[in-house]
Amino acid sequence: MFTMWFGETPVVLINDVPTMLETFVKDGEAYAGRPKMEHSFSGEFNLGLEGDYWRDHRRFSLQVLRNFGLGRNLMQERVLHEVVELIDHVKAEVKAGNEKVDMMAIVDICVGSIINSLTFGYSFDKVKFLLFTKLFEKKNIFEIK
Incomplete structure (x- = not known):
């Protein structure tokens, strides 16, 4: 895990699968809100994915991925x-x-x-x-x- 800075904004990066699973799959609700960044290098960064909207899409995405075999052999x-x-x-x-x-x-x-x-x-x-x-x-x- 390490931090990169985009201007004055710190961004935490996770680069191993066990920590990613622990952080985003098992404890995803804790990371539902994202700070608003007005612009990135390629245009608008924040897509409005937070709160109930983000949670609903996250659940849907995880369900689809599980149906395709994610988390199973x-x-x-x-x-x-x-x-x-x-x-x-x-x-x-x-x-x-x-x-x-x-x-x-x-x-x-x-x-x-x-x-x-x-x-x-x-x-x-x-x-x-x-x-x-x-x-x-x-x-x-x-x-x-």
């Missing part, structure tokens, strides 16, 4: 599942005698699968995902003209 389990599948795929490619393995495609599948799992509740079928990405690359369907 759910996220870690999903990532580890994909990592195990990635390793198995690379081993199978090597065993099949392939000298080159497209790691970027495999990592894309893993990341896409994790995002899809969080968003829709199921992982990608790896073959279909590869087919979709190849089609997107060939057709440039996201190109704006």
Whole structure:
């Protein structure tokens, strides 16, 4: 924990996760009010997030993050599942005698699968995902003209 000064205003920074959790998650109500700073380097600093408004948005945000696995091993389990599948795929490619393995495609599948799992509740079928990405690359369907 340390303090930085923005002009005459001290700002306390916390740089380790256990202290952040203790401070903002477990004792968040104690930190609900924020001092008003009229301007920052990028414009208006204070967004009016304090009091009841801030508390309601904080509760909503924490609920959404908990549903996505924050504070549980759910996220870690999903990532580890994909990592195990990635390793198995690379081993199978090597065993099949392939000298080159497209790691970027495999990592894309893993990341896409994790995002899809969080968003829709199921992982990608790896073959279909590869087919979709190849089609997107060939057709440039996201190109704006």
